Each structure stands twice: as C-alpha cells, then as structure tokens.
Amino acid sequence: MAADLLVWWVAGGRRDVAQKPWMFPAHGRWPAPEESLDPYGIWIAEVMLQQTQLQVVLPYWKRWMEAFPRLELLASASEQQVLLLWQGLGYYSRARRLHATSRLLLAQLERSDVESNGFNQPSHWPVDPEVWLELPGIGRSTAGGILSSAFNSPLAILDGNVRRVLARLHAHPEPPMRAQSQFWLWSENLIDAVPGLSRNLNQALMDLGATVCTPRHPSCEVCPWDALCAAYASDSPQQYPVKEAPREIPFQVIGVGVVINDAGEVLIDQRLNEGLLGGLWEFPGGKQEPGELITDTICRELREELAIEVRVEQELIKVDHAYSHKKLRFEVHLCHWLAGDPQPLASQQVRWVKPSELADYPFPAANSRIIAALLKHLD
Numbered sequence: 001m002a003a004d005l006l007v008w009w010v011a012g013g014r015r016d017v018a019q020k021p022w023m024f025p026a027h028g029r030w031p032a033p034e035e036s037l038d039p040y041g042i043w044i045a046e047v048m049l050q051q052t053q054l055q056v057v058l059p060y061w062k063r064w065m066e067a068f069p070r071l072e073l074l075a076s077a078s079e080q081q082v083l084l085l086w087q088g089l090g091y092y093s094r095a096r097r098l099h100a101t102s103r104l105l106l107a108q109l110e111r112s113d114v115e116s117n118g119f120n121q122p123s124h125w126p127v128d129p130e131v132w133l134e135l136p137g138i139g140r141s142t143a144g145g146i147l148s149s150a151f152n153s154p155l156a157i158l159d160g161n162v163r164r165v166l167a168r169l170h171a172h173p174e175p176p177m178r179a180q181s182q183f184w185l186w187s188e189n190l191i192d193a194v195p196g197l198s199r200n201l202n203q204a205l206m207d208l209g210a211t212v213c214t215p216r217h218p219s220c221e222v223c224p225w226d227a228l229c230a231a232y233a234s235d236s237p238q239q240y241p242v243k244e245a246p247r248e249i250p251f252q253v254i255g256v257g258v259v260i261n262d263a264g265e266v267l268i269d270q271r272l273n274e275g276l277l278g279g280l281w282e283f284p285g286g287k288q289e290p291g292e293l294i295t296d297t298i299c300r301e302l303r304e305e306l307a308i309e310v311r312v313e314q315e316l317i318k319v320d321h322a323y324s325h326k327k328l329r330f331e332v333h334l335c336h337w338l339a340g341d342p343q344p345l346a347s348q349q350v351r352w353v354k355p356s357e358l359a360d361y362p363f364p365a366a367n368s369r370i371i372a373a374l375l376k377h378l379d
C-alpha cells in the first residue's frame with residue numbers, strides 16, 4: 001500500500017522546487033534518503049502550513065526567508081517586524097510562537113557551542129522529537145513533519161489532509177478527532193512499511209490529500225489506492241471524514257471608532273497577546289449590546305477601553321468578516337477626540353499615528369478595508 005503511494009508520488013507528487021523550495025538542497029534535486037536538509041526553512045514552512053494551503057503559503061515563505069534567512073536574524077527581529085510579515089496569513093499566534101521559539105532554539109544551539117555561522121548546519125539542530133515538542137507551537141505532527149523532511153526521521157504525521165485520506169481509506173465511522181490514536185497508528189504503519197523513505201512517504205501522503213483526495217471532489221479514478229479504499233468502494237467518499245454535528249455560528253456587531261485628533265492623527269491600539277489576533281493593532285471598539293445604538297456602543301467602548309470621550313460622526317464603512325467560529329459585522333464611524341489621554345485599559349498600548357503610517361503596523365485582515373476607506377476619505 002505504501003509502496004503504491006510512492007510510485008504514484010514519483011510521477012504525480014509536488015516535487016518541484018517552485019512548489020516546495022524548502023525541500024531542496026543547494027544542488028537543486030530532490031534529496032536522497034541519506035541527505036539532511038536545513039531545518040530552519042522547513043520549520044517555518046511547516047508552521048505556516050498548519051492552517052493554510054501550500055499555494056497561499058509560498059509567497060509568504062519566500063518573503064520571510066528574504067527578511068530572515070537565518071535563525072539568528074529571526075531571533076533578533078522585533079515582534080512588529082514578524083507580525084508584519086505574517087499579516088494576512090491569519091492565526092497570528094503562530095507567528096508569535098515562531099518568534100519565541102527562534103530565541104529558545106538559538107539559546108539551545110549556543111549552549112551546544114556552535115559557531116555563529118553554523119546555526120543553519122542541519123547537524124547542529126535537535127533531532128529528538130521530544131526536544132521539538134517542548135517548543136511553543138510544535139505538536140506531534142509538526143515535529144514529525146520537520147524531522148522527517150529535514151533528516152528523513154521515521155516519524156509519522158497527522159494533519160488535516162492525512163486525516164481525510166486515512167478516514168476515507170478505512171471508511172472510518174466517526175470523526176477522526178475522536179479516534180486520534182487509531183489514526184496515528186495507521187500513519188505510523190505506512191512509515192514502517194517503507195523503511196528509510198519516511199520523508200518521501202509523508203510528502204506523498206500530504207500531496208495525495210491536497211491534490212487527489214480533496215475535500216469536495218476526490219479524483220478516485222487517478223488515486224493509487226482506488227482498489228483498496230473503503231470509502232471509494234462505498235461510492236460516497238465525500239461522506240468521509242465523518243463530521244461532528246455542525247454548531248450554529250454566532251453573529252456579532254462590533255462598533256469601531258476611527259478617532260482623529262486636531263493634528264489629524266488616528267488612534268490605534270495593540271491587542272493583548274492572547275487569542276487568534278493577539279499582538280495585532282486595530283481601531284478601538286467592541287460588541288454592541290442588545291438594544292444599543294451603534295453610536296452609543298462606540299462611545300461606551302472608547303470610554304471603557306481607552307478612557308476617552310469622543311463625538312461619533314459619519315459612518316465610514318461596514319465590513320462583514322467570517323471566522324471559522326463566528327461572523328462579525330464591523331460598523332465603523334469616524335470620531336472626533338474630545339477629551340481624555342488615551343489609556344490602554346484593555347490593550348497592550350495605544351498610539352496616535354499619521355494615516356500614512358498605518359501600513360507600518362500589522363492589522364487583522366478585516367481592518368485593511370477600514371484603512372482603505374479612511375485613506376480614501378482623507379484623500
């Protein structure tokens with residue numbers, strides 16, 4: 001079974017340097033089993049790929065490697081530089097953890113007495129998955145992905161693509177997250193079946209899930225496992241993986257104030273580091289209470305969170321934004337600052353900035369339309 005997958009992958013996998021540049025050594029050919037690769041670029045790619053597709057990740061990875069080509073450059077960067085490069089990829093805690101992890105890894109490599117020009121030598125990096133698992137943002141699948149890619153270590157992976165393929169292959173009757181140990185066992189069995197080829201096997205599994213066994217329209221007729229696949233035999237592969245009963249997604253209106261002072265500066269605040277958008281900058285505001293006018297929401301939120309008084313003026317824009325767990329509508333008004341020195345009562349810091357400087361700050365994706373509307377208004 002694993003051997004069939006590898007035969008398919010040699011012809012049909014994503015083995016091109018343009019698709020996965022982190023998988024290619026300097027000679028430009030796919031690495032031989034005995035070759036080790038630079039774990040730095042692989043680690044960055046693995047974390048970016050945790051929630052995001054390959055074609056989206058690619059330009060981000062390239063920009064990142066241009067800005068921080070080596071571990072020590074990432075470790076010495078500011079959090080703002082890191083978040084700006086991540087802007088648009090979402091799940092910003094990944095960027096903050098990468099940054100924190102770079103400092104831990106650097107300290108570890110320094111402790112092992114490596115010359116500063118040697119940090120990117122593969123042999124100096126940890127090869128024990130337990131060491132990686134202690135680092136922020138590294139789970140079992142990410143550790144397996146990094147070590148199998150860099151060192152061809154015989155470690156399994158279990159990301160969303162792999163779960164889907166295995167759930168279909170076995171027509172597993174319950175959601176994969178309820179049977180994690182079974183799914184890990186299936187993934188490990190595949191690795192064990194092709195000794196010395198775990199790097200290729202894991203890449204092949206991911207490629208099969210991303211390009212053939214796709215979520216909505218699996219191409220079973222070109223799949224190397226068509227004759228073995230229980231879901232295909234049942235004629236309904238799309239029914240797998242079995243999903244949890246859908247939850248109702250809550251909807252919330254957020255009143256947002258774009259506060260401008262007499263000098264023409266705009267007030268922004270930096271979110272606390274917790275949560276999905278932690279550490280990013282935003283225009284202040286908050287949730288509308290039942291029965292509350294949106295203009296009252298904005299006044300109340302700015303008073304509670306920044307200790308300022310404003311006059312709420314015209315609407316600037318409405319922006320709808322859907323996250324996986326909630327839908328938000330931002331109702332954004334221009335506001336004139338009246339009184340109070342802004343205090344970061346619910347944020348890390350607040351800052352008055354010129355509108356032309358907004359591009360220097362990392363904002364959540366939903367805010368880019370607010371910034372564009374503001375710049376158009378001021379034009």
Ligand code: SF4
Pocket residue numbers: 165168169212213214218219220221223224225226229230231232237
């Ligand atoms: S046969 Fe179809 S459903 Fe089964 S693993 Fe292949 S692509 Fe997925």
